[in-house]
Amino acid sequence: MIEAFExxxxxxxxxxxxxxxxxxxxxxxxxxxxxRAGVLNLGIEGIMVVGAFAGWLTVYAGGxxxxxxxxxxxxxxxxxxxxxxxxxxxxxxxxxxxxxxTLLATSLTYFTYxxxxxxxxxxxxxxxxxxxxxxxxxxxxxxxxALFNQTPLTYLAxxxxxxxxxxxxxxxxxxxxxxxxxxxxxVEAQGISVTAIRIGAVMVGSALMAVGGAFLTMSAFNSxxxxxxxxxxWICIALVVFGxxxxxxxxxxxxxxxxxxxxxxxxxxxxxxxxxxxxFLMMPFVLSILALVxxxxxxxxxxALMIPYQKGER
Amino acid sequence: MRLEAKPAxxxxxxxxxxxxxxxxxxxxxSLLVLAAGASPFSVFGLVARGAAGSQFALLETLxxxxxxxxxxxxxxxxxxxxxxxxxxxxxxxxGAVITVVLGTGALPLPSPILIPLIMVAAMAAGAALLLGPAxxxxxxGVDEVVTTLLFNFIMLLFVSMLLEGxxxxxxxxxxxxxxxxxxxxxxxxxxTGRRLHYGFVIAxxxxxxxxxxxxxxxxxxxxxxxxxxxxxxRFAGIPVNGVLMKTALxxxxxxxxxxxxxxxxxxxxxxxxxxxxxxxTGIVVAMLAMLNPLGxxxxxxxxxxxxxxxxxxxxxxxxPSYIAQVMVATALLTMVxxxxxxxxxxxxR
Numbered sequence: 001m002i003e004a005f006e007x008x009x010x011x012x013x014x015x016x017x018x019x020x021x022x023x024x025x026x027x028x029x030x031x032x033x034x035x036r037a038g039v040l041n042l043g044i045e046g047i048m049v050v051g052a053f054a055g056w057l058t059v060y061a062g063g064x065x066x067x068x069x070x071x072x073x074x075x076x077x078x079x080x081x082x083x084x085x086x087x088x089x090x091x092x093x094x095x096x097x098x099x100x101x102t103l104l105a106t107s108l109t110y111f112t113y114x115x116x117x118x119x120x121x122x123x124x125x126x127x128x129x130x131x132x133x134x135x136x137x138x139x140x141x142x143x144x145x146a147l148f149n150q151t152p153l154t155y156l157a158x159x160x161x162x163x164x165x166x167x168x169x170x171x172x173x174x175x176x177x178x179x180x181x182x183x184x185x186x187v188e189a190q191g192i193s194v195t196a197i198r199i200g201a202v203m204v205g206s207a208l209m210a211v212g213g214a215f216l217t218m219s220a221f222n223s224x225x226x227x228x229x230x231x232x233x234w235i236c237i238a239l240v241v242f243g244x245x246x247x248x249x250x251x252x253x254x255x256x257x258x259x260x261x262x263x264x265x266x267x268x269x270x271x272x273x274x275x276x277x278x279x280f281l282m283m284p285f286v287l288s289i290l291a292l293v294x295x296x297x298x299x300x301x302x303x304a305l306m307i308p309y310q311k312g313e314r
Numbered sequence: 315m316r317l318e319a320k321p322a323x324x325x326x327x328x329x330x331x332x333x334x335x336x337x338x339x340x341x342x343x344s345l346l347v348l349a350a351g352a353s354p355f356s357v358f359g360l361v362a363r364g365a366a367g368s369q370f371a372l373l374e375t376l377x378x379x380x381x382x383x384x385x386x387x388x389x390x391x392x393x394x395x396x397x398x399x400x401x402x403x404x405x406x407x408x409g410a411v412i413t414v415v416l417g418t419g420a421l422p423l424p425s426p427i428l429i430p431l432i433m434v435a436a437m438a439a440g441a442a443l444l445l446g447p448a449x450x451x452x453x454x455g456v457d458e459v460v461t462t463l464l465f466n467f468i469m470l471l472f473v474s475m476l477l478e479g480x481x482x483x484x485x486x487x488x489x490x491x492x493x494x495x496x497x498x499x500x501x502x503x504x505x506t507g508r509r510l511h512y513g514f515v516i517a518x519x520x521x522x523x524x525x526x527x528x529x530x531x532x533x534x535x536x537x538x539x540x541x542x543x544x545x546x547x548r549f550a551g552i553p554v555n556g557v558l559m560k561t562a563l564x565x566x567x568x569x570x571x572x573x574x575x576x577x578x579x580x581x582x583x584x585x586x587x588x589x590x591x592x593x594x595t596g597i598v599v600a601m602l603a604m605l606n607p608l609g610x611x612x613x614x615x616x617x618x619x620x621x622x623x624x625x626x627x628x629x630x631x632x633x634p635s636y637i638a639q640v641m642v643a644t645a646l647l648t649m650v651x652x653x654x655x656x657x658x659x660x661x662x663r
Contacts, residue, residue: 042459082647089315090660092650095398095459099597100646107639108346114634115350195315234463241457278475285464285471289450296456310317 007266014146014259018154021258023048023215025157027236028243028250029164030076030208035240036168037201038181038304042098043083044209045233046105047076051210053109056217056224057116059126069153069214076210077203079105084199091308102233110226123223129153151219153211158251160208165247177201181302184309194309209233231285238288242295245302253291260287317658331652332602338648343641350633357631364626365619371626373510377580379611379618381406381589383517384572385596386603386610387524392444392565394528394605395537396544397451397558399444401462402569403593404469408443409436409570411473413577414481414492414584417499425498432499433516433574440570441563443469448562452555466593474586481584492584501579513575518611520568525607527564537561569593598646604653617642 007013027048034041041047055072059065079101086097117124129151138148168174176197179187184194212232217224239257243250264280344354366372385402392399399405412435421428447461476482477490485493501512528534536557539547548554576588599617603609624638 086647086651090651090654091317092654096393096597096601096650097647099400099594100643100650103594103598103643104640104647107636107643111346111350111634111636111640114636118632118634231464231467234460234467237460238464241460276475276479278471278478282468282471285467289456289461289464292456292460293450293454296454299455 003270004267007263009142011142011145013262013266014142016262017259018146018150019220020261021255022154022157023212023232024236024239024254024258025251026160026212026215027209027233028239028254029160029247030205031236031240032245032247032250033164034202034205035305036181036245036302037177037198038302039087039198039202040094040098040306041083041202041205042095043079043101043105044236045229046102047079047206047209048213048229048233049109050075050079050105051213052217052228053113053224055214056126059218060124065129065218068218069211072210072214073207077207080203080206084202088195088198094306123225125222128222129219153215153219161247161251181304184304188311235284235288238292241299242291244300316661318661320657320659323656328656331656332649335645335648335652339641339645342644343637346637346640347633352631352633357627357633360627360630361623365623373505373508375615375619375622376514377509378622379614380514380517381572381576381592382595382599382614382618383521383611385569385592386599386614387520387607388565388569389596389600390603390605390607390610391524391568392561393600394541395558395561396541397561398459399462399565400459401444401465402596403466403589405440405443405566405569406573406589406593407469407473408439410573410577410584410588411476412436412439413574417495417578418493419496428498436570436574437567440566444562444566448558452558477586490586494582495578499578509580511579513579516575521607521611528607533560595642598642601646601649
């Protein structure tokens with residue numbers, strides 16, 4: 001019992017928690033931007049697969065790590081453009097299109113993997129991002145290694161939250177994005193195109209989702225394998241609701257969630273197989289559903305979420 | 315760019331657009347085949363031959379279509395009422411689990427009693443599984459897309475737990491698989507020596523039954539009304555939440571039959587790879603069928619043909635069989651665009 005508690009005070013636990021949180025932070029911010037502009041992006045799961053693969057493949061083909069991140073982001077943005085085109089001007093069901101994008105992105109990735117690497121049994125490895133300790137701060141006990149001895153992509157994840165929050169709440173662009181999700185006619189009345197804002201938001205959001213995927217192949221692990229996203233995208237959708245569509249709260253949710261995930265792995269080792277490991281693996285998904293139930297009651301969701309906008313209607 | 319509603323399209327137009335969607339899908343996937351270094355004509359020729367070029371191929375396609383008819387119906391029923399059930403995969407496994415629990419000798423009953431009993435129990439399990447998300451939707455306003463998706467993962471882990479625990483086959487050499495169902499719980503084969511089983515017949519009957527419910531009963535009318543406009547339906551005195559519950563029960567039950575028929579008709583036991591995404595593919599089947607229950611049968615055979623044909627093609631031409639998944643996903647997207655174009659006219663400017 002004491003041991004289960006002591007885990008919380010070990011540096012390795014918090015290092016793992018922040019590492020697990022990083023891809024979730026990117027993807028949750030991506031989904032948040034889309035939803036704030038009024039578009040539910042269920043392509044998230046597939047777009048993360050694409051990002052994971054595109055970033056990894058670029059580096060495997062000899063590209064620079066940061067170039068790999070850029071390629072992943074561009075690949076994500078391309079799928080975002082497709083999603084946005086179908087759901088915004090054409091007003092197609094965001095549910096169906098999102099699932100379609102996930103199926104397409106995933107299958108296209110697997111197809112490309114098999115075309116590029118026809119005969120590999122074990123996935124080839126790349127040299128991933130290495131931890132970059134921040135001088136002095138990384139020597140602080142427990143929290144130092146967790147927050148200041150991570151890979152550059154983790155620092156970028158935290159920076160992304162700050163940038164997203166700043167843009168959303170402190171810039172005219174952010175105001176336009178939020179208004180597109182709350183009251184699109186007001187945006188149009190200002191002479192700004194709702195269509196452009198929404199497609200742009202979905203593209204930027206999808207790029208972030210893809211970078212979240214790329215974190216897995218380029219920072220957390222060093223190779224690409226099938227099923228590696230394994231529902232993380234869907235969990236991020238729950239995290240956006242949990243964070244009431246606010247970047248700061250969503251970040252908190254992602255870190256809490258990741259801490260729980262890191263904790264269950266350690267608890268699993270502690271119980272030594274007395275409890276079926278599947279129960280532990282189920283917990284993140286159960287937790288996501290619980291979070292949705294608790295938060296949905298007072299959810300202040302964007303008023304125009306999932307409602308297509310037609311210029312001149314009403 | 316604006317969208318203008320068009321008058322109700324004629325039957326010819328209604329059929330023209332799905333054909334257009336299929337053609338667009340073929341064009342797009344041709345590009346991928348070219349990128350993989352093969353000729354689209356020979357590849358699609360091989361796919362077609364692998365899907366329907368012989369009696370064996372055709373029966374394989376119908377075998378593969380069987381679970382897709384069930385999951386396609388499940389999705390079609392739910393989407394008609396705008397209940398976004400993306401959890402057919404989980405409900406399928408619920409049905410499979412029940413089939414194994416009741417069918418491996420726990421109930422020593424003759425076939426004519428045992429099989430219907432298992433079917434009812436399997437449907438109840440699938441229905442119960444979708445009832446949760448439906449209640450969360452109506453009571454707490456939790457989006458059922460996310461909950462049903464998350465349940466897919468929970469269910470698969472649950473099945474994995476069962477297969478390594480209580481349902482583990484002691485003779486399975488350590489593989490996570492269940493015991494085989496007893497002979498009385500098995501669906502007979504339709505053609506001796508081929509894999510096509512009576513699950514296919516049950517699927518056809520289910521499609522006709524669902525068509526009847528949707529078109530000829532009050533419930534079907536209410537489901538369509540709720541899907542069309544819940545506010546108007548409520549105003550017209552339709553108990554919207556009650557209709558959504560009934561929809562969930564029907565949809566979950568149909569998806570569970572896919573699991574039942576795969577275990578009782580084809581595989582005999584339960585493994586973790588019982589379904590290679592039949593639940594998700596059911597969404598594509600339902601959309602290709604424009605949510606029409608009878609259309610689901612055709613769409614399921616078409617999609618199954620792509621999968622079976624692509625497997626055969628992959629062995630012969632060396633193009634990865636994942637092309638089938640790409641084609642199916644592309645077909646879904648081109649189809650929703652096609653459906654929209656039958657209803658709206660796009661005005662540039």
